[in-house]
Structure formats: C-alpha cells, structure tokens
Amino acid sequence: MNRTMITATNTLGQLQKQMDMISQNMANVDTTGFKRREASFTDLLFQEFQNQPYGNLEIGRLTPNGVRQGVGAKLGQTQMILRQGSIKTTDRPLDAAFTKEGQFFRVLVQNEDGAAVRFTRDGSFHLTPIADNELMLVTGDGHAVLDENNNPIYINGEPNNFAINENGQLTVAMANGTTQAFNLGVILANKPQFLEQKGGNLLGLPENMGQLGVAEEEIFTELNGPLRNEISIKQGALEQSNVEMSKEMTDLINVQRSYQFHSRAITMADQMMGLVNGIR
Structure with a gap:
C-alpha cells in the first residue's frame, strides 16, 4: 500500500465521524434545548525529507527546508456550540x-x-x-x-x-x-x-x-x-434547538465532497499500483 492510500484511508474514517455528527445535528433540529456540535481537524504526524544536501542552495527560501509528507488528518475536537436558540x-x-x-x-x-x-x-x-x-x-x-x-x-x-x-x-x-x-x-x-x-x-x-x-x-x-x-x-x-438546517446541509455537502475526493485518491493509487505490477 503506497502513501497516497494510507493518507486517504486515515482521513476517510475521520470524515465519516464528522458526517455522523452533522447527521445528529440535523436529526435534532426540532429537539427542545438541543445544542449543535462542530468538528475541528488537526494534522496527523508528518515526515520531513531533506532532499537538498547543500544548505547554500536554500539561501533566500521563504518556506521551511525539505519536503514534508503527511499521513492524513484526524478529528481534533467536537465542540458544543452554546449559542442561544429561539424562544417559543x-x-x-x-x-x-x-x-x-x-x-x-x-x-x-x-x-x-x-x-x-x-x-x-x-x-x-x-x-x-x-x-x-x-x-x-x-x-x-x-x-x-x-x-x-x-x-x-x-x-x-x-x-x-x-x-x-x-x-x-x-x-x-x-x-x-x-x-x-x-x-x-x-x-x-x-x-x-x-x-x-x-x-x-x-x-x-x-x-x-x-x-x-x-x-x-x-x-x-x-x-x-x-x-x-x-x-x-x-x-x-x-428554547428551540440552535441547529440551522441550511448550515448543516452546506457542511454535509462539503464533507461529502471531501469524502469523494479521498475515495477517488484511493482508486487512482490502486490503478497506479496495478499498472506497475503489470509491467513485464
């Protein structure tokens, strides 16, 4: 399994958790006093590759030296939003x-x-x-x-x-x-x-x-x-729920697109590995 598949697989599991949280928010749009939750992501550990052996060639570089490769993202925190709901x-x-x-x-x-x-x-x-x-x-x-x-x-x-x-x-x-x-x-x-x-x-x-x-x-x-x-x-x-259906739908669409993107990355990586294995 190459790095692309590892990175995409790690992130897919975390995106699924975010979709579950959004689904819970939407299911409680009419629940009295319910408070929605929001998810925030953080990077997993990454590796740094020093591809430039000569430091003098990096003079004037604005970005950090080397090449950094991550292994995906994780769900860092699900925060409860205490914003006041409407009063009925x-x-x-x-x-x-x-x-x-x-x-x-x-x-x-x-x-x-x-x-x-x-x-x-x-x-x-x-x-x-x-x-x-x-x-x-x-x-x-x-x-x-x-x-x-x-x-x-x-x-x-x-x-x-x-x-x-x-x-x-x-x-x-x-x-x-x-x-x-x-x-x-x-x-x-x-x-x-x-x-x-x-x-x-x-x-x-x-x-x-x-x-x-x-x-x-x-x-x-x-x-x-x-x-x-x-x-x-x-x-x-x-007090009514502070869930806004329009925002939850927008967040759900964004997460679904991210999920599709990482799924496509796994498919492409699998096709690349198939081409390499097919070389005689």
Missing part, C-alpha cells in the same frame, strides 16, 4: 426556557448502573403521582427534576397554580390556600467541551474524569445562594 411561547405554566447561554437544569436519571445527575436545557416539566396527595416534578421523559440541594422536588397536596420566576424559584399555590416554594437546580457550564451527550437530550460528566486531570468544579458552577441572581428563566416558553 407556549403559555404552559410548567414550561421554562433559559434566556442566557451555558445554563442547564439538573435532573436525576435512573439506569442499570444506579442514579446519575444529568444536565438539560429542556424545560418542559410535568407532574407524576408518587403516592396519595404527593406529586413529583419530572421531565418529559420521566426523570426527576432536582432542586438546588440535588434532591427531587415533591409537591404535597393538590396544586392549583404554578409560578417560575426569573431566578428559577418554583412557587406552587395549593388548593387549600397555602404555597410551597422550591429552587430549581441550575448549573453554569464553564468548560462545555468536557460534557458528554448521554442520550435523551441529556449531558453528563465523562466517565474518565480522573484521566482528564480536570476537577468537577472547573467544568461547571452550581448557581446557588447569591449566584442565583445570574439565572435567567422565562416561564411559559421553551
């Missing part, structure tokens, strides 16, 4: 939309490995009965919404009205005239590139935190106490 008014009391970038609700997910805290921008909340006269605040997928102390939110009695203020405080007016108040758990992502997509429009911390050498408090900040003044929520509205 629903007039539903239990719908809440962030109007600032980088803020997420905390929810509790139960899976086969136990309970885990996840983060989401989807503020479409619901109530599910737990026991007699006891309700729990959950997401559309049934995950418990957490308060500022990472505890599920339970409402005792028969609710009559709901109010969510700008700083994320949920006030429930009960049928008996009393009120119950809860502070929704909210975080601010400081380093969103460390957050992994866990499925179901949820984000979470990577499983290899120890190997990354980054602390949890560096990745996000819990907006509790005085920091709750930084929260910005609009009740009766939902």
Whole structure:
C-alpha cells in the first residue's frame, strides 16, 4: 500500500465521524434545548525529507527546508456550540426556557448502573403521582427534576397554580390556600467541551474524569445562594434547538465532497499500483 492510500484511508474514517455528527445535528433540529456540535481537524504526524544536501542552495527560501509528507488528518475536537436558540411561547405554566447561554437544569436519571445527575436545557416539566396527595416534578421523559440541594422536588397536596420566576424559584399555590416554594437546580457550564451527550437530550460528566486531570468544579458552577441572581428563566416558553438546517446541509455537502475526493485518491493509487505490477 503506497502513501497516497494510507493518507486517504486515515482521513476517510475521520470524515465519516464528522458526517455522523452533522447527521445528529440535523436529526435534532426540532429537539427542545438541543445544542449543535462542530468538528475541528488537526494534522496527523508528518515526515520531513531533506532532499537538498547543500544548505547554500536554500539561501533566500521563504518556506521551511525539505519536503514534508503527511499521513492524513484526524478529528481534533467536537465542540458544543452554546449559542442561544429561539424562544417559543407556549403559555404552559410548567414550561421554562433559559434566556442566557451555558445554563442547564439538573435532573436525576435512573439506569442499570444506579442514579446519575444529568444536565438539560429542556424545560418542559410535568407532574407524576408518587403516592396519595404527593406529586413529583419530572421531565418529559420521566426523570426527576432536582432542586438546588440535588434532591427531587415533591409537591404535597393538590396544586392549583404554578409560578417560575426569573431566578428559577418554583412557587406552587395549593388548593387549600397555602404555597410551597422550591429552587430549581441550575448549573453554569464553564468548560462545555468536557460534557458528554448521554442520550435523551441529556449531558453528563465523562466517565474518565480522573484521566482528564480536570476537577468537577472547573467544568461547571452550581448557581446557588447569591449566584442565583445570574439565572435567567422565562416561564411559559421553551428554547428551540440552535441547529440551522441550511448550515448543516452546506457542511454535509462539503464533507461529502471531501469524502469523494479521498475515495477517488484511493482508486487512482490502486490503478497506479496495478499498472506497475503489470509491467513485464
């Protein structure tokens, strides 16, 4: 296998990953609170060939000496774009939309490995009965919404009205005239590139935190106490996805053309090797 085939093959696998990422963005164009991702590429290792044995012949050269041959490109990073999505008014009391970038609700997910805290921008909340006269605040997928102390939110009695203020405080007016108040758990992502997509429009911390050498408090900040003044929520509205279909289609066409170019390079290299092997 010659160098042309090696270079093209290495890059093809990385282009396929970029196409998968773009496809995921397009599939979530109508997902509430979804944040698109962008890919950036870096060069793989390259070799330098000193084809000029006489340094005096290179005087005045503007480019580096020698000839450099690479072995392709790799996907360096997939970055989450936290740009604010458009706000859609629903007039539903239990719908809440962030109007600032980088803020997420905390929810509790139960899976086969136990309970885990996840983060989401989807503020479409619901109530599910737990026991007699006891309700729990959950997401559309049934995950418990957490308060500022990472505890599920339970409402005792028969609710009559709901109010969510700008700083994320949920006030429930009960049928008996009393009120119950809860502070929704909210975080601010400081380093969103460390957050992994866990499925179901949820984000979470990577499983290899120890190997990354980054602390949890560096990745996000819990907006509790005085920091709750930084929260910005609009009740009766939902944030739409920040995916722009026109941009994703343009990116997909560009990646497909790059994929075709490298596939053609492999075909040409194979034909050249066939000609050489056919020489008698």
